[in-house]
Amino acid sequence: MTExxxxxxxxxxxxxxxxxxxxDFGVHEKTVRRIAKDRVPALTGTRRSSSKSKFDGQDGC
Incomplete structure (x- = not known):
């Protein structure tokens, strides 16, 4: 696939x-998902984090 x-x-x-x-592109849906996984964080300015969410299920009131 071209760049x-x-x-x-x-x-x-x-x-x-x-x-x-x-x-539309004539590719498998999994190919589109892989591209999204690799490229979209760079486009949106977000990144995946392995840290816990602030909503971790504990009641911290």
Whole structure:
């Protein structure tokens, strides 16, 4: 797959369902999910964190 196609899919995943993007590009939906996993955090300015959520189920009132 070309870099241009990957970049376009990266933008589209922010707006449309993975299945629709996969159909448009003629790729498997899993391919779209992998691109989203790899590229979207960089586009949105977010990143995955392995730290606990502040809502960890304990009552800290």
């Amino acid at each position: 241009r196609a990957v970049e376009r899919i990266s933008v589209e995943v922010l707006r449309r369902p993975f299945s629709a993007i996969a159909a």
